[in-house]
Amino acid sequence: MTGHPDHHRAAPGNRITDVAGITVGHHHRLDAEVGVGGDGPDDPPGFGWATGTTVVRIAAPTPDGPAPTVAVDVRGGGPGTRETDLLDPSNTVTTAHAIVLSGGSAYGLATADGVMTELEAQGVGLPMDRHGHVVPIVPAAVIFDLPVGQWTRRPDADFGVHAVRSASADFEIGSVGAGTGARAAGLKGGLGTAGRLIDSGPAAGIRVGAVIAANPVGAVIDPDTGLPWGATAADLRRFGLVHPNADDLRDLSTIAAKQTVLNTTIGVVATDAVLAPASVKRVAMAAHDGLARAIHPVHSPLDGDTIFAVATGARAVEPSPQIPPGMNPEAVVLAEICRVAAEVAREAIVSAVVHARAVADIPAYTEVAPSVLG
Structure with a gap:
């Protein structure tokens, strides 16, 4: 492998959309010429468009099946979110019809309005009366990418409309959607995905997948190896990576020292299992372990x-006879789903960074260290 093309498609068998009921769509604007705004009073402002939105659409795999169950776990010190309180397992609503991941910082939460409008037009949402009125449930989270490009050029409701309309099983990864203006410390961040079919044990046959917009304050590359943090031998084979040469390792170390602030890593992890709301919350919690393996440091006061x-x-979970009365009967299967959720979240971050391409003067990992591609 000598290099990556500008655009990459998520590979079937290793993407969140392999989970029945999940589709993904993007809308972004990325100008041919774009500049990153500086932080100092004498620095020139940014220019051009470099931001976008990703929508994860959620549907019951069968028309007469149970509504999907949705939860959330927020661990960063500076989150930008919408409808997360609604998803607490102690509250009444247990589902969502789409989840929005977007650039634009708090301004980008407006994209969820467009998703709601489009879903309402399609008759998708919580049915509220006999006249067909619905309320779509659309939680959202945003990343801080405002300095990448012009500050006032940020996603709005129209981005949400276009993104949800484009949702399908086949979608792009890298510097697209919510990952268009993302950074990963001094390198270009992006949007990545991963998925697994659990092939043995009590959770055999269950799928787990993740899609992550990686925009962390922390580093995603181990400065000692020049490879993504926690990369396994399987990761190296999957992404075609090898240890970089000495020159590239030195360049990576220099870039990695350039930290950014006010960042965030956001995403969705999904499974096709039937799980109670509290169990789904546990899956979201476990996925943060994947962030911790791929980003150093993680969950900072400046991340959201x-x-x-x-x-x-889509798949029923059989109660385990090993679980005594009074405990969650899903616990044995849930433990395995959580283990895999952490794995796919970590790999999705690696996917985002490996497939990202440079935007403005933010260099991409594989462009700073081309020798990692063998």
Whole structure:
């Protein structure tokens, strides 16, 4: 492998949309010429468009099946979110019809309005009366990408409309959607995905997948190896990576020292199992372990790290006879789903960074260190 093309598609068998009921759509604007705004009073402002929105659409896998169950876990010190309180397992609503991941900082939360409007036009939402009125449930989280490009050029409701309309099983990864203006410390961040079919044990046959917009304050590359933090041998084979040469390792170390602030990693992890709301919350919590393996440091006071979890309900979970009365009967299967949720969240971050391409003067990992591609 000598290089990556500008655009990459998520590979079937290793993407969140392999989970029944999940589709993904993007809308972004990225100008041919774009400049990053500086932080100092004498620095020139940014220019051009470099931002976008990703929508994860959620549907019951079968028309007469149970509604998917949705939860969220927020761990960053500076989150930008919408409808996260609604998803507390102690509250009444247990589902969502789409989840929005967007650039634009708090301004980008407006994209969820467009998603709601489009879903309402399609008759999708919580049915509220006999006249067909619905209220779509659309939680959202945003990343801080305002200095990448012009500050006032940020996603709005129209971005949400276009993104949800484009949702399908086949979608792009890298510097697209919510990852268009993302950064990962001194490198270009992006949007990545991963998925697994659990092939053995009590959770055999259940799928778990993740899509992550990686925009962390912390580093995603180990300065000692020049490879993504926690990369396994399987990761290296999957992404075609090898240890970089000495020159590239030195360049990576220099870039990695350039930290950014006011960032965030956000995403969705999904499974096709039937799970109770509290169990889905546990899946979201476990996915943060994947962030911790791929980002150093993680969950800082300047990040807004937020992970949503979805159980679409395509596969029933059999209660384990090992679980005594008075305990969650899903616990044995849930433990395995949580283990895999952490794995796919970590790999999705690696996917985002490996497939990102440079935007403005933010260099991409594989462009700073081309020798990692062998």
